[in-house]
Amino acid sequence: PATREVYVGTELTVQVVATDVDSPELTFSFRAPTIPDLQTRPNPPTMTQSGAQSAYFRFTPTSADVGDHFIDLVVTDGVNEVSGVLTVRVQSSTGSNPYPVFVAPLGSGTTLDLEQDTCFSIQVQVEDADSSAVDITIEEPVVEGYELTAAAGSFTGSFSWCPTQKQIDESDRFSLNLKADDREGHVTFKRYTLLLRRPVETDCPGAEPVVSHTPVAALNSVNDVVVSFTVTDDAGIFAAPIVYYSTNVSNPDTYYIGDLIPVTSQMVSGSRTNGQYTAVIPNPVVSLTPGASRTVSYVIEAQDDDDLAGKCDHRVLSPLTGMYQTTVTHPTGTVTGGALCTACTADVQCGGVNDACVVLAGGTMRCLVDCQDDPEGCPNGTVCSVDPLIGVTGLTRRQCVPLTGSCVSGGCVADSREDDDAPSTSLPALADGTYSDLTMCMDTDTGMVDPDWFRFSLTSTTLTLIELQFLHAQGDIDMKLRDAANAVVDRSMSVTNNETIVACLEPATYYIEVFSWDEDVSTSYDLVFETIPGGCCQDDAWEPSDMENAIPVMSNDIVDELSICSGDEDWFAIDLVQGQYLYVEVLFDQTTDEQDLDVYVVSPNGSTILTPCCDPNNGQSATSNEELLFEATSTATYYVLVEGFYGSENSYMISFEVMN
Structure with missing residues (x-):
């Protein structure tokens, strides 16, 4: 427990962790004697269990809470109780948004065209007007090879990743989950999709997807550009289609897709075989003067999933040649923007002339309603900020802020298992x-x-x-x-x-x-x-078969009934003369990534892999069976290593052939 600061209308989140070696499950609660309407206010503070020995305390104050509050954080094992005091200092708005904002990278993702390049290189930048330091980190899952360079407290950083062939074979979409923490209880997340655009294979089974789209008409508005389309496919598409766009295309007939910004579409109705989708392109003229125009060029890409066991799927672009184009113009005269909680990227997109686009909890940008001249007139569920808020493009006025600090529609109907929001022994046990x-x-x-x-x-x-x-x-x-x-x-x-x-x-x-x-x-x-x-992987009769206990083999040997369990390695020792070729074949069935096995040749001292990952044509593919060919550079005993890719498990047989 310590002193934490929070602003009116924004959420404070504090993780509470306790340990008890005698009790595997603890119960958390709190007491707030300085909050008089604790039981009657619409959105009271909460304590939500997040594990057997941890919980989250959440508090979104109103303007009546300005000042210091002393919260007793309580934990009990059912017999004994301990507590600590958390001091919460509620302040009126500072005149700027307390949450960090990612200004780079822009959009929801980027594309690596593997026919043109091999690595991602992405600049990361955060703005936070009321903070002296922001920590930028990567949240799970952190894929092998991800590298983020960002000094502690720095507002900038850089990310790089060079996917291996194995990773390329595994998936064409990876998630980069960025986190910005201002060290004052305000955290913003940004999920950024890394798209790997593989070369298209030929003679793939089935029919290719069909994209039906009516080009977007010229837009005289500050609203975002909504691209609507339908995709049909005999077997169903692999994932949500991507809309690639740019406002800087000089020749739509010779564009490079790696220069375009990808936007993942959302299914609004239908199914994988016949679905209706929309993608939202940010309005390019919101920061320009009335009457200014920009041309938006875009294409739609869809990929099916006809080859369930491999990667031979169809990928189509619409249009087949060139790009769709539409003109967006900043309107002249009075502009009426979006209502309270409408998504936005600029102040001009919001309601009346004094309504601002403000960053709320989690880093989302939403339209608020001006209350400078009528502080008591805010809609239900909101409160007028004590001080002016600065909109994302500079408008500075008092605004009606949601009590929760976030805009939600609340249209989701909970399922019959609720309330199941925390781990507890009271949850019903799952059966198969x-x-x-x-x-x-x-x-x-x-x-x-x-x-x-x-x-x-x-x-x-x-x-x-x-x-x-x-x-x-x-x-x-x-x-x-x-x-x-x-x-x-x-x-x-x-x-x-x-x-x-x-x-x-x-x-x-x-x-x-x-x-x-x-x-x-x-x-x-x-x-x-x-x-x-009893279905877990079982060691074979040759174990242990690590380097010190390598299985001795010679040319034409076949070893059967072998198994690789998670984290296991099988080593084989074979004598080779300089100039001889060693051919190794590993036979196994693979239907999922969790069954992928690889084979390598290791140096005589066991310290260097001589056939390094990841060559799909020499021991490290992502499909059933592996073949490897190696030429000995000296006369010695070499090692052959078989292992699972990222903990994969499988049974297999292996054969060896030495050729002069």
């Missing part, structure tokens, strides 16, 4: 099966995504499958598998349809945390839960 009609919703009281928690217990070592089935185009969902102490055991956090965890688990109680990064979520999903007692 499919749990349908589940929903991921936004909590209108807190302005936060309402997580779903599930509990299960195992009495023996068990192979466990957990799968979330949903359409990413309707809203993204992620999950983490945690133990009873709230430690993360495994996770699945992609930016495509569905999430899957397959894990070999020891006897214990576990929790599944289902959550979302998206704002104002209203997404349905199914949970598939399957257990196979």
